[in-house]
Amino acid sequence: MEVHHVAKLADLGRPDNRPPRADLMAARHRKTLVVCGSCHADIHGKKPVPALTE
Known part of the structure; x- marks a missing residue:
C-alpha cells in the first residue's frame, strides 16, 4: 500500500x-488516499508495478 x-x-x-x-x-x-502501488504509479502516469505474489 x-x-x-x-x-x-x-x-x-x-x-x-x-x-x-x-x-x-x-x-x-x-x-x-491509500492506494496499491500499481494504482499509485498509474495516478502519476508511470508504468504500473507488477502485483506481488506469494
Whole structure:
C-alpha cells in the first residue's frame, strides 16, 4: 500500500473535470488516499508495478 498526497485540495481540480479518486478525496476533505502501488504509479502516469505474489 502507498499513500497518494496532494499539496492542497484545490490541486484536485474542478468537480466537473477530475477523476473519481479526486472526487473521493474532495468528498472526504482529505489530501491523502491509500492506494496499491500499481494504482499509485498509474495516478502519476508511470508504468504500473507488477502485483506481488506469494
